[in-house]
């Protein structure tokens with residue numbers, strides 16, 4: 209291993225989300241959806257997931273601690289905490305408090321996300337992110353969470369990947385409510401930004417010193433053909449809708465087209481104590497006049513990170529460096545809140561991991577204020593419409609027997625975490641069987 213290279217206090221962890229790992233979530237918008245034929249590619253459901261709700265969370269996080277991780281990003285499930293409008297479930301809050309206390313005991317810092325894909329059934333029935341009162345409902349939920357859990361949480365994320373949710377659930381029909389409407393998607397995205405701002409304000413009124421941010425999906429978009437003006441134009445348009453317009457809105461407080469909603473949502477400007485970036489890869493964008501629902505751009509990169517129809521892009525650590533350097537213009541601390549690859553055999557992951565950690569280091573060297581790296585994921589889990597087929601875990605999980613098996617990358621990552629990010633040498637990567 210090389211010499212430790214990251215700033216003191218750097219967070220080294222992994223990410224999960226409630227519905228993907230808890231099991232037994234029967235009161236949100238995925239509960240019925242995932243049981244409908246054809247919704248989940250491999251026919252599986254979240255079912256017991258990784259049994260985190262029933263005690264396995266503590267065991268898995270103890271494993272994470274033994275692997276030198278000092279942080280974990282998890283989400284709380286709104287449908288458990290507020291199963292009916294305005295009714296808070298004390299037992300559910302107590303369950304999360306127990307988990308957070310155990311994390312503290314294990315020396316694991318907590319980053320907690322309030323909304324990670326799922327909505328309570330009753331919110332979905334009102335229209336989800338298109339509901340008339342969604343902004344105040346979300347702010348009320350955020351306020352209750354910080355009141356009850358605030359003392360145990362280091363960093364709060366309001367919303368995970370708003371543009372992915374708007375795209376998959378409102379523009380396309382891949383996730384519920386499957387509206388298939390560009391207009392609905394843009395309204396939903398605007399509402400999520402408004403809700404983020406309202407939640408930020410509500411949380412800061414309760415705990416002014418709380419660290420509150422948002423997590424964006426930040427793939428890199430590149431024109432497929434260098435020199436093609438149309439590819440370049442469409443690529444810039446996709447980047448604007450997916451990332452650029454959100455960054456602009458968060459920095460200036462103004463929603464510019466095509467985002468829909470009030471021009472200046474109250475409290476949006478500077479509603480960030482940090483920014484989280486989820487990064488999986490890079491898309492090569494090629495102009496296609498027939499693909500209007502994808503802004504006339506087809507993604508034509510080599511399918512290095514694909515499962516079924518879902519493509520996480522082409523592996524590009526350099527893309528991560530460039531995105532982090534770009535995000536530093538936001539002038540808030542940055543966290544890589546997700547980065548990973550589905551690779552059941554763990555053949556590609558070792559090199560992926562070390563190359564992306566090196567890419568984060570390079571971003572820091574170029575001036576980006578990156579304070580942590582969270583690998584997606586600690587363990588295999590329910591990958592939404594792709595079911596259990598994509599295996600993102602450092603720990604392999606058999607969803608039937610619940611048996612855990614550490615993949616070689618879990619040990620490799622432990623060495624990275626334990627040495628505060630010393631870059632793995634080429635020899636080590638070779639011994640992990642990676643290219």
Ligand code: IFM
Pocket residue numbers: 225228325369486546584591
């Ligand atoms: O599993 C998801 C996660 O819920 C959100 N970000 C991308 C991951 C991998 O697809």
